Amino acid sequence: MSTTFTPPPSFSIPTSRLHISYLEPNNPTHSAFVHHLWNTDDFIQAEGPTGLDTPEKAAKFIATRVQSDYNRNKHGQMLVSLKPYPDASLAESKMIGMVSLMKGEPPNAYTQPDVGYTILPEESGKGYATEAGIGLIEYARRELGVEGVFGFCRVDAARSRRVLEKIGLEFRGERNLRVFGGARSAVYALPGMGGDLTVYGIDD
Numbered sequence: 001m002s003t004t005f006t007p008p009p010s011f012s013i014p015t016s017r018l019h020i021s022y023l024e025p026n027n028p029t030h031s032a033f034v035h036h037l038w039n040t041d042d043f044i045q046a047e048g049p050t051g052l053d054t055p056e057k058a059a060k061f062i063a064t065r066v067q068s069d070y071n072r073n074k075h076g077q078m079l080v081s082l083k084p085y086p087d088a089s090l091a092e093s094k095m096i097g098m099v100s101l102m103k104g105e106p107p108n109a110y111t112q113p114d115v116g117y118t119i120l121p122e123e124s125g126k127g128y129a130t131e132a133g134i135g136l137i138e139y140a141r142r143e144l145g146v147e148g149v150f151g152f153c154r155v156d157a158a159r160s161r162r163v164l165e166k167i168g169l170e171f172r173g174e175r176n177l178r179v180f181g182g183a184r185s186a187v188y189a190l191p192g193m194g195g196d197l198t199v200y201g202i203d204d
């Protein structure tokens with residue numbers, strides 16, 4: 001049985017303008033924010049509806065799916081908060097989005113994670129998704145033993161693809177990925193990673 005991963009609430013991965021932190025089960029501010037972020041028109045247009053259409057469903061999602069990723073991998077869906085001034089603490093900062101490193105779920109888990117991100121529409125276009133992605137990947141490589149990172153997104157998601165390029169991932173072609181129900185995806189990977197995705201438990 002896996003143990004429950006409970007980082008201190010003050011833990012954060014700081015970048016120059018942001019804090020990246022864990023979502024807390026039983027924190028109503030966090031569940032209200034996830035509910036709001038994942039129901040903006042911008043998000044639904046890009047990702048489709050998640051089914052998290054009430055704060056209560058978002059709270060259950062954090063307590064189950066998000067927490068089980070943390071327990072398995074020590075990473076998963078994370079909060080992105082904007083510092084009001086350079087040395088501001090996490091508590092002083094305002095939630096503006098989410099960034100993730102996910103390895104799927106057993107039995108469809110893969111061995112190296114893919115990076116994802118969402119930024120509130122009113123805060124987009126300022127480089128925050130790129131900064132959060134770079135910050136989380138650097139931390140995961142340095143502290144969590146993550147060696148490779150993928151980026152998967154819809155082929156027509158130009159804005160998201162630009163973020164993956166700015167994060168430093170290389171385009172590796174288009175695939176129908178089983179992990180996304182066979183959907184056609186643009187595949188990106190960190191330089192140095194092999195082109196054969198089956199090595200990483202991802203088949204097409």
Ligand SMILES: CC(C)(COP(=O)(O)OP(=O)(O)OC[C@H]1O[C@@H](n2cnc3c(N)ncnc32)[C@H](O)[C@@H]1OP(=O)(O)O)[C@@H](O)C(=O)NCCC(=O)NCCS
Pocket residue numbers: 042043046047116117118119120123124125126127128129130131152153154157158159160162163
């Ligand atoms: C996609 C998203 C995360 C981008 O966040 P962001 O903080 O605005 O991203 P950044 O500012 O770091 O970078 C955006 C880049 O895309 C570019 N861009 C914006 N619209 C674009 C478009 N239609 N076509 C191509 N590039 C575009 C921007 O110019 C910028 O690149 P630049 O710095 O070279 O000018 C945000 O818009 C979002 O959350 N969208 C909804 C959810 C989503 O799509 N998530 C990704 C799922 S894979």
